[in-house]
Amino acid sequence: MEDLSRFKQTYFDESAELLEVAEAGLLRLTPGEVDSDEVNAIFRAVHSIKGGGGAFGFTELVAFAHEFETVMDGVRNNTVPVTTELVDTLIRANDLLGQMLAYAREGDPAPAGTTDGTVAALRRHLSGGAPQAQAPAPVPSAPAPAPVYADDEDDEAGLFGDAMAAIAAARAEEDPVPPGKLRWTIVFRPRSDLLMSGNEPAFMLRALRRLGDATVECHTDALPTLQNLEAELLHLSWTVTLIADADVDLDKINDVFEFVADDCDIRITAEAPPPVSSGTSPVTDPVPVAAAAPPAVAVATPEAPPKTPGADAPKAEAARPRPNGGGAEHAGLTSHTIRVDLDKIDRLVNMVGEMVITQAMIAEHVRELPPGEFQELLEGLEQLAQHTRELRESVMSIRAQPVSSVFSRMPRLVRECAATTGKEVQLVTSGETTEVDKTVVENLVDPLTHMIRNSIDHGLEGPEERERVGKPRAGTVHLSAQHRSGRIVIEITDNGRGINRPKVLSKAIEKGLVQPGATLSDEEIDNLIFLPGFSTADQVSNLSGRGVGMDVVRRNITSLGGRIGVYSTPGEGSRFVLSLPLTLAVLDGMVISVGEERFVLPLTNIVESLRPKAADLHGLVGKCDVMMARGEYVRLVYLHQLFGIPGAVADPTRALVVLVETEDGARLGLVVDEVLGQQQVVIKSLEANFRRLDGVAAATILGDGRVALILDVAGLREMSRHMDSRAPRPPSSPVAALPAPALEPV
Amino acid sequence: MKKKVLTVDDSRTMRDMVSFTLKGAGYDVVEAADGQQALGVIGANKVDLVITDLNMPVMDGLTLIRRLRATPAHRTLPILMLTTEADEKKKSEGRAVGATGWIVKPFNPEKLISVVQKVCG
Numbered sequence: 048m049e050d051l052s053r054f055k056q057t058y059f060d061e062s063a064e065l066l067e068v069a070e071a072g073l074l075r076l077t078p079g080e081v082d083s084d085e086v087n088a089i090f091r092a093v094h095s096i097k098g099g100g101g102a103f104g105f106t107e108l109v110a111f112a113h114e115f116e117t118v119m120d121g122v123r124n125n126t127v128p129v130t131t132e133l134v135d136t137l138i139r140a141n142d143l144l145g146q147m148l149a150y151a152r153e154g155d156p157a158p159a160g161t162t163d164g165t166v167a168a169l170r171r172h173l174s175g176g177a178p179q180a181q182a183p184a185p186v187p188s189a190p191a192p193a194p195v196y197a198d199d200e201d202d203e204a205g206l207f208g209d210a211m212a213a214i215a216a217a218r219a220e221e222d223p224v225p226p227g228k229l230r231w232t233i234v235f236r237p238r239s240d241l242l243m244s245g246n247e248p249a250f251m252l253r254a255l256r257r258l259g260d261a262t263v264e265c266h267t268d269a270l271p272t273l274q275n276l277e278a279e280l281l282h283l284s285w286t287v288t289l290i291a292d293a294d295v296d297l298d299k300i301n302d303v304f305e306f307v308a309d310d311c312d313i314r315i316t317a318e319a320p321p322p323v324s325s326g327t328s329p330v331t332d333p334v335p336v337a338a339a340a341p342p343a344v345a346v347a348t349p350e351a352p353p354k355t356p357g358a359d360a361p362k363a364e365a366a367r368p369r370p371n372g373g374g375a376e377h378a379g380l381t382s383h384t385i386r387v388d389l390d391k392i393d394r395l396v397n398m399v400g401e402m403v404i405t406q407a408m409i410a411e412h413v414r415e416l417p418p419g420e421f422q423e424l425l426e427g428l429e430q431l432a433q434h435t436r437e438l439r440e441s442v443m444s445i446r447a448q449p450v451s452s453v454f455s456r457m458p459r460l461v462r463e464c465a466a467t468t469g470k471e472v473q474l475v476t477s478g479e480t481t482e483v484d485k486t487v488v489e490n491l492v493d494p495l496t497h498m499i500r501n502s503i504d505h506g507l508e509g510p511e512e513r514e515r516v517g518k519p520r521a522g523t524v525h526l527s528a529q530h531r532s533g534r535i536v537i538e539i540t541d542n543g544r545g546i547n548r549p550k551v552l553s554k555a556i557e558k559g560l561v562q563p564g565a566t567l568s569d570e571e572i573d574n575l576i577f578l579p580g581f582s583t584a585d586q587v588s589n590l591s592g593r594g595v596g597m598d599v600v601r602r603n604i605t606s607l608g609g610r611i612g613v614y615s616t617p618g619e620g621s622r623f624v625l626s627l628p629l630t631l632a633v634l635d636g637m638v639i640s641v642g643e644e645r646f647v648l649p650l651t652n653i654v655e656s657l658r659p660k661a662a663d664l665h666g667l668v669g670k671c672d673v674m675m676a677r678g679e680y681v682r683l684v685y686l687h688q689l690f691g692i693p694g695a696v697a698d699p700t701r702a703l704v705v706l707v708e709t710e711d712g713a714r715l716g717l718v719v720d721e722v723l724g725q726q727q728v729v730i731k732s733l734e735a736n737f738r739r740l741d742g743v744a745a746a747t748i749l750g751d752g753r754v755a756l757i758l759d760v761a762g763l764r765e766m767s768r769h770m771d772s773r774a775p776r777p778p779s780s781p782v783a784a785l786p787a788p789a790l791e792p793v
Numbered sequence: 794m795k796k797k798v799l800t801v802d803d804s805r806t807m808r809d810m811v812s813f814t815l816k817g818a819g820y821d822v823v824e825a826a827d828g829q830q831a832l833g834v835i836g837a838n839k840v841d842l843v844i845t846d847l848n849m850p851v852m853d854g855l856t857l858i859r860r861l862r863a864t865p866a867h868r869t870l871p872i873l874m875l876t877t878e879a880d881e882k883k884k885s886e887g888r889a890v891g892a893t894g895w896i897v898k899p900f901n902p903e904k905l906i907s908v909v910q911k912v913c914g
């Protein structure tokens with residue numbers, strides 16, 4: 048069995064998927080409308096987990112899975128009625144099965160009694176249903192159903208009663224015989240249609256030969272004449288005399304005929320070795336056939352399927368399952384997916400990253416070559432760049448996974464939350480197939496779990512309250528995902544009461560998060576819920592208020608390079624918007640210069656770059672500068688001020704303004720010296736190598752070997768706001784005054 | 794020439810184990826995840842033995858056996874069915890549709906090899 052242990056990983060991976068399948072099915076299992084396909088799928092999942100578990104000897108797990116499976120079988124056969132209670136029990140059982148798998152994976156035995164309660168609950172459903180064969184055992188924690196799983200060949204062999212009886216006496220007689228050889232006589236008379244089940248007598252005779260020295264007689268007395276011969280029917284029978292060691296017992300011989308027990312007449316008898324020949328070798332001195340046997344026409348050695356002259360030929364043809372000739376060997380249909388160790392993919396991702404850098408480096412050098420020459424080299428490099436980009440995308444897509452693996456966990460959560468809070472909740476999901484990097488998917492679980500709990504706990508009203516305000520009793524939580532400007536945007540929308548702004552504000556003041564008397568915009572108040580230590584629930588509830596707040600959610604999202612925002616309308620509901628990068632490794636960027644420094648702007652943020660006229664620029668007293676761009680006022684951000692870079696161009700009319708857009712659609716103008724060019728850059732985490740910096744998403748290495756920071760546009764916007772409130776700058780020279788309330792800076 | 798065995802199972806673990814065990818014993822192994830796929834594989838390959846699970850999505854094992862036996866070319870093709878229990882009812886159902894024999898899951902590698910040898914030499 049050691050050989051098979053290498054499949055454990057596959058087994059655990061597959062089982063994890065099966066558990067999800069089972070859970071999804073169980074969550075859809077509704078009393079009164081049982082979909083047999085669904086039930087079958089659940090049954091199969093549990094069944095497969097059990098089957099694999101048996102192969103690896105996980106007896107506890109198998110025993111429990113068996114209980115689970117038995118109930119599912121009852122559901123399948125309509126003997127166990129589907130009730131809400133049953134579904135709850137089955138969901139618990141599925142969870143427990145997951146735990147048992149975890150124990151098995153770790154190689155730990157499950158603590159004693161782990162399954163007792165659930166097994167008892169499962170059995171109650173069984174006994175409550177229609178008459179069942181399995182009477183619940185009195186001991187709740189029965190050991191593994193041994194008879195079924197015992198690694199005992201007896202279970203696997205079909206035994207024929209009469210042969211057993213015939214031999215019992217003979218055996219009793221032999222027992223006193225001292226160890227040595229035994230002689231068995233086996234009369235094997237198959238039914239004529241034996242071949243139709245794909246069984247081949249020749250193989251059985253060959254198998255007997257493996258047990259010892261066999262002499263085979265073929266009886267052709269039942270053979271019809273050639274005209275009447277049915278090639279596909281069997282007309283022969285055999286008598287085999289087998290001289291075998293004492294350890295070859297009846298079971299081993301019966302095992303040979305395991306599959307044909309009911310399709311033939313078999314008589315097996317055993318005798319002690321004949322006194323005369325006992326000393327001599329049985330090979331050279333085959334024991335004569337018993338006189339009772341039908342007339343022997345031919346005696347064949349067992350090397351080949353028994354042969355009789357002439358008439359046997361058609362039979363031999365038919366008996367062979369299929370011609371054994373050449374024929375083209377086609378590659379078999381195998382699975383369309385392969386499992387690859389994540390490390391291998393990550394190495395590939397890294398290598399592609401390095402390749403992107405190298406390619407940029409070559410491009411850099413080539414730029415210095417005299418123009419007009421080396422045309423072919425340049426074309427080749429252009430192609431290389433193209434291929435590199437495609438390679439990068441392909442590699443990234445290997446790591447991409449649909450968010451459905453996270454979304455599929457949410458129905459369960461919603462069900463539980465609804466039960467705990469007594470609210471009626473309908474979960475709607477969309478965009479489950481949207482793909483994003485595996486790491487991002489995995490790290491979405493906790494934030495989404497928390498946010499959905501939050502939406503149900505704090506956002507949705509109870510059914511009565513909803514009816515009072517004229518809403519349907521059941522609240523709706525909509526979870527959606529989509530790709531937008533090179534990122535994935537996930538929204539959680541509820542149609543509950545919305546954020547209670549006065550309450551949030553007073554709480555924030557009470558907690559010292561906001562100065563009393565401060566005036567905050569609605570949006571600012573809404574975003575207070577992301578501050579550390581903030582909780583609006585009057586009493587810490589069982590669900591969302593467990594000391595983990597939205598601040599942790601925000602921290603999780605930020606650490607993935609994502610952002611979170613909330614939009615709320617009192618009485619109508621709230622919408623949380625998460626935006627995350629699709630990949631954490633490579634990015635298409637625009638290299639810009641400010642003074643001597645180089646920065647990279649993610650291409651997905653950039654709208655356009657322009658050189659503003661003095662007339663387009665306006666200053667807000669005590670606040671920021673704004674620029675009129677395409678009929679819209681846009682806040683200007685001076686990067687050299689933000690990062691304290693000397694020697695940069697300060698006057699926007701002489702510098703460049705790069706118009707950028709954040710995921711939530713807000714725009715700002717970054718004042719930079721120059722735009723140097725577009726480039727793919729490999730993201731090197733700052734947090735892993737240094738620490739988090741405001742306004743900076745990560746770092747990268749440029750083609751000339753210099754380190755450049757990758758800018759985080761939304762972070763820049765935050766920073767510039769803080770600069771406004773902390774230290775109002777003296778207005779820049781070419782700026783005209785503008786009345787403050789007239790515009791809404793982004 | 795190597796004999797070719799088709800393993801039909803919706804469980805990847807099971808297919809992998811059957812495949813690994815039999816390849817180690819000198820057989821060629823091809824795989825299918827359900828009865829429907831299996832028919833496709835058999836259509837494109839010369840298969841000497843089919844080992845099929847019974848409970849599978851799309852097309853179950855009994856249907857697969859029935860479909861194979863209805864084809865003249867596969868009247869005598871050895872077909873082993875995998876059952877998780879020593880379930881007499883399943884065995885007789887299998888026999889009724891023309892299965893050659895059965896293997897009880899979980900099997901140990903030696904048992905599998907010996908059964909395979911028994912039905913396809």
